[in-house]
Amino acid sequence: MKKTTTGRRLFQYALLYKKTIIIALFLLTFAVAAELVGPFIAKKIIDEHMMGVESPWVEVEKATDKSVAYNDSYYKRESYVTEEDVVRDGKLQIIQVGHVYYVTNEHLQFDGERTVSNHELIVNKGKEEAKYPVTKLNQNELIAFYGPEIKPIILLLSLYVGLLFIAAFFQYGKTLMLQKAANRIIQKMRTDVFGHIQRVPIQYFDNRPAGKIVSRVTNDTEAIRELYIKVLATFFTSGIYMTGIFIALFFLDVKLAMITLLLVPIIGLWIVIYRKLASKYNHLIRTRISDINGMINESIQGMPIIRAFQRKKQTINEFETLNKEHFTYQNKLLSLNSLTSHNLVNILRNGTFVVLIWYFGGQSINAVGIVSIGMLYAFVDYLNRLFQPVTDIVNQLAQLEQARVASERVFELLDEKGEKVAEGEIPRYRGDVQFQQVSFSYDGSNDVLKNITFEAKKGETVALVGHTGSGKSSIINLLFRYYDIERGTITIDGQDVSQIPRQHLRQHMGIVLQDPFLFSGTITSNVSLDNPEISEAQVIKALKDVGANRFIEKLPKQYEEPVIEKGSTLSAGERQLISFARALAYDPAILILDEATANIDTETEAMIQRALNIVKEGRTTFIIAHRLSTIRNADQILVLDHGEIVERGNHEQLLSQRGKYYQMHQLQLGKEVSNVG
Structure with missing residues (x-):
């Protein structure tokens, strides 16, 4: 399939609006x-009314509309004579020479x-000469x-001003509509990008710093917004404007209009080269x-x-290296823009005016005919207007290219294969989980x-349990289907998890992480995650079940106490209790505690242990723990080493085996162990 x-x-995004x-x-x-009718009106005013006074005049019998009294007679411009006028033999013509006006009783040949x-x-x-008394x-x-x-x-000037007001009104409407459409497009695009981030597999984030992904959602989409608001608006406006000017030029002079049309392929060629x-x-x-954003995000965290x-000095040096590279490339692009954009327009403008002078001057030299001042004014006016959109187009080329590159980056993210979002719900699990000959590799x-x-x-x-890197968290990652396996099977209630949509699979699972993440909001919203199906009463009960009410009720706003980013105003234990209450409020059939007691004090751990004894009834609970004291009452303990289960049993059974579990237990008790097989 062609990309x-x-x-x-x-x-296609633009077509949405x-x-x-x-x-x-x-x-x-x-x-x-x-707006472009203006030069035609100006030409008419100059040629027919301001310079029209030099047209031939004829004597009429009596004063009428538009007649002028001169030397006891009435004269009227020949072009104004109507059937009602009685024309006599008298003639005259007004001639301007320098700043002085003369009248002759003959019409110029x-x-x-x-x-x-x-x-x-x-x-x-040319070679012709005529003389007239004046x-x-x-x-x-x-x-x-x-x-x-x-x-x-x-009247014509009033029409001109009226048209300018009309043009200004329509220009305002155009700008408003285009910017509204552009903002809608970017709103839709950002929604699509952010929504897609929620669907891409977890492994997409493994090797990509958060700052780089943020850059695509914010900086890159903002560059695309500039594309729709400024670049495309400029191209649309300039294209229609230039089309209108060329049409006007063809009305004035076809040959010269054909010459000016050469600007179009020149501009097109320049866009390709640029x-x-x-x-x-x-x-x-x-x-x-993107790299700078990633580093800033990493440095702040x-x-x-x-x-x-x-590490302050080293971090600043690393940042300065990226910043200097960005500065260097910006300067190179700036040099390219400065060298070409305005220079190109000036060359085109000056070249066109040379052609204009040569063309009209040649007509005069060859005695083809003197060009009227109004015609010359209209041509100069249109040519000046023509180069404004040319300048706008050339000046927007840099923004166009930036937006195009930003678009590629955004669409590259949108092209990442995402997980299908399944609608609806599935019945709550019983909670029977089985792993059968499961092998897994992150890198293949x-x-x-x-x-x-x-x-x-x-x-x-x-x-x-097991040492770091033994595979404990990987088992949980597979159970949540953050990753899919190629060898072996994992079933819940006898159903292969690979056949269950991810959203459905996770509906009845809850997890408490070693480093709990709290969102900006309140304590209540962090427990319910704004799920309308979880009432405030359920939230408060979950918090009380884990004993969090002891510190919450001492806070100024209690359960509505504001939580800032990552809950930095709360202690590690307090954050963990809120995270634990979140899992309980969702009433999961399968509950995972991933090092959930690693960062809390003994008293808080005891509170969680008491809560666990209450809530684990009817739930299948997985506990990843380094503190073996927290898993004494586990029904089954799996000891992992280098990705394999080397021991299994309950606490007493494993101690009696005097194997790896026994060794870890003795080390945590502070006893020296030797010769342990």
């Missing part, structure tokens, strides 16, 4: 259309270079000829950010060790468990 590309997957995006694009199109000498206008166009206009006369143009100019050059740096930058063993080559076989019946307490 879906990053771009396509980003597009396509209605909002489509509305935004419609608003953008209207805004661009309203052609236009070209103008000069005035001795009340005579000389017009040269009279200089005074200020009042000139204002009179401009009088009929004032109202149209005001992405190839910037990709390597962006990958390295995102990796270093290990701060007591860093201080105690005076070195077995940490070898041919493990034992049976724990309902209501029994099974203790697992």
Whole structure:
């Protein structure tokens, strides 16, 4: 099956909110259309009204709309004459030479270079020359000829300003819609990523620091948010804007518009080249950010060790190495951006203006025709507008590449094979657990468990003892299906656990760890984990059963006392009691105590032992313990060594065998043991 590309997957996320995006694009199109009408209006004002005063004028019989009184006669622009006007033989034309206006009683045959000498206008166009007698206009006369143009100019300027307001309104709507869609997309993506983290197998976290995973959920998704809000919004806006400008240019001059279209493949080629050059740096930058986050997270968690063993200097040096590498790659990317982005736009802009001057200048030299000022203004205005979106696109290339690399990292996490989430519930176990010839390896080559076989019946307490690395925790990991086995079988109530969905399997299991984890919240919420099926009364009963009420009821808010991150304001014993109450509140059929009494004092241990005697009835209990005093009453004790069960029996039986269990027992009693087989 062909792997879906990053771009396509980003597009698929965008399609989730396509209605909002489509509305935004419609608003953008209207805004661009309203904005780009401006130069056409300006061209009309300049050519038809401001420069239109130089158009041919004819004498009319009487004063009418748009007529002008001059030398006891009435004149009207030829283009304004209607059927109701009675035209006489008089003619005149206004000519501007420099800053001075003249009037002649003839219509110019052609236009070209103008000069005035001795009340005579000389017009040269190529080899042609024409002369006309002229009279200089005074200020009042000139204002009179401009009088009929004032109202149209005001109307057109009002239209121009109105269109700018309309464009601003639609631009606001576009920005709001696109940003809303972008925030929704990232909200959905972060939910997907965080939800997927809950489903990936435990082994995914074995070799990945928490900070690196956090970086993907926060920093990388934030970079993708910038992609949707800034980068894609800029590309959409610029694309529609440039399309509108090119359409306007084709209306003005097809040949020049075709020349300016060459900008499109140039920009496209540059995007391809830039992405190839910037990709390597962006990958390295995102990796270093992830490494820095991982190290910061590790340093904060290990701060007591860093201080105690005076590792401050070494830790700072390690951090500075990562920070320096990040700085180096950022500088290289910055150099690439500085060298190319603005320089490219300036080269394109200047080159285009050279073409514009050459094109219009060539028309004048070849006597093809003088370009109107309005036309020239419109072209310059559109070309200036054209390079703003070009600049925006080029300036967003760096952000685009960063977002693309961040997307790859996020989708790499989402592509990790996750556990299927099974809905519903299963009946509570009886609690019969059986391991049959179970062997297991974390790396696929070195077995940490070898041919493990034992049976724990309902209501029994099974203790697992052995030196560090003997395989005790691995047995519990397999029972919870944190890992799956390839050799042997594990059954609960006769059913192979590999055939039970993980969520269902763990519904009726509880665990208390050596180092209990408490979440930010309250004592009550840490016991119930906000499970609506567990009432406050059940929470309080569980806490009382383990004896935690003795210290809780002395707290200011008692059971609603706030718990900060990891419960650092509580003692190790207090945290352990809350963790134990959490397991009891969920009423598990199978209860696991993983070194649960290792970090607590003797008095607290005694409290837990009393609670255990109450709650273990009807439950199968597994105890991993180094303190052999806590497992004296276990129904079955399994002694592990290098992944194998070397001894089994109850406390008295194992002591009588005088084997490894006896040796551990004597060592804990502080007695010297020799010649123990």
